[in-house]
Amino acid sequence: SQELEQSPQSLIVQEGKNLTINCTSSKTLYGLYWYKQKYGEGLIFLMMLQKGGEEKSHEKITAKLDEKKQQSSLHITASQPSHAGIYLCGADIWYGNKLVFGAGTILRVKS
Amino acid sequence: SQTIHQWPATLVQPVGSPLSLECTVEGTSNPNLYWYRQAAGRGLQLLFYSVGIGQISSEVPQNLSASRPQDRQFILSSKKLLLSDSGFYLCAWTGRGTGVAFDGYTFGSGTRLTVV
Numbered sequence: 001s002q003e004l005e006q007s008p009q010s011l012i013v014q015e016g017k018n019l020t021i022n023c024t025s026s027k028t029l030y031g032l033y034w035y036k037q038k039y040g041e042g043l044i045f046l047m048m049l050q051k052g053g054e055e056k057s058h059e060k061i062t063a064k065l066d067e068k069k070q071q072s073s074l075h076i077t078a079s080q081p082s083h084a085g086i087y088l089c090g091a092d093i094w095y096g097n098k099l100v101f102g103a104g105t106i107l108r109v110k111s
Numbered sequence: 112s113q114t115i116h117q118w119p120a121t122l123v124q125p126v127g128s129p130l131s132l133e134c135t136v137e138g139t140s141n142p143n144l145y146w147y148r149q150a151a152g153r154g155l156q157l158l159f160y161s162v163g164i165g166q167i168s169s170e171v172p173q174n175l176s177a178s179r180p181q182d183r184q185f186i187l188s189s190k191k192l193l194l195s196d197s198g199f200y201l202c203a204w205t206g207r208g209t210g211v212a213f214d215g216y217t218f219g220s221g222t223r224l225t226v227v
Contacts, residue, residue: 006154033216042201042220088154090216099145099203099216103154 003027006089006102013079014110021074021105023089031092032072033099034063038085046074076107084109113138117202117219124226130175130189132222134202137183142204144185145216146177149199161185197226 005024013019023032031050035043047056049065049072056063060077076083090101114137124130136142143162147155157170159177167177174193178186185202202219 035218040199040221040223043218045215045217048215090155098157098160099205100157101147101155 003100004089004091004102006105008105009103010106010108012108012110015080016078019076019079019107021087021089021107023072023074023091023102025070025091027070029065029069029072029091032063032065032069033090034072034074035088035090036085037088037104043088079107079109081109081111083107113204113217115202115204115217115219117222119222120220121223122225124192124224126194126226127191130187130192130196130224132187132200132202132224134185134187134219135183136204139204139206140182142183142206144179145203145205146185146187147201147203149201149221150197155201159187192226194226197224199223 003025007022011019031048033048034046036046037043046061047058047063049056049063052065052067052069054065062075063072065072072089074087084107087105087107088101090099092099117134145160146158148158149155158175159167159169161167161179164179164182167179174196175187175189187200189196200222203216205216
């Protein structure tokens with residue numbers, strides 16, 4: 001979607017390294033969602049952020065939403081091969097109930 | 112608990128043939144329903160969404176159409192498939208909320224369509 005810019009487009013990291021994926025919108029985000037996808041499979045829900053400044057963590061993955069609710073980052077600590085896949089940010093941008101996505105970030109983790 | 116079913120999982124269809132993909136949701140009522148397409152393993156493009164029976168909103172003009180004949184059933188169709196219709200199609204649902212969809216979005220397992 002043109003309304004969500006996701007970076008980087010792809011990322012190769014050495015196992016054990018940290019990494020960050022960013023998602024930026026020119027409009028206020030009413031809800032920001034992070035999903036993970038293995039190629040050819042459905043989406044796995046990671047986290048949802050709604051409030052400015054909100055931060056959530058699950059295992060080694062942390063996501064933040066900035067105070068202005070226009071940018072989110074996904075941070076993976078000590079990456080593992082199981083973290084490999086496509087990471088997608090999605091956002092409710094029309095008063096909710098309509099989810100649009102960024103272009104995705106392809107993550108590869110080298111052992 | 113709520114579940115979403117999508118079928119078939121894979122489909123190979125010749126150019127010019129019709130298409131019908133079905134998505135059903137269980138364990139909820141009055142869901143918002145969505146069809147997305149993913150090309151080349153990248154971002155998802157919203158194709159259609161529906162907030163009620165017979166109510167369909169189209170996001171992108173194309174060779175596809177959608178219908179919602181029942182509350183928890185969402186169908187994606189085409190009369191004549193094009194090569195460019197190939198991709199990974201995902202159905203999703205969310206519960207109704209006032210403003211933000213507090214329940215979040217749940218996705219089906221997807222249908223990989225190859226048009227040959």
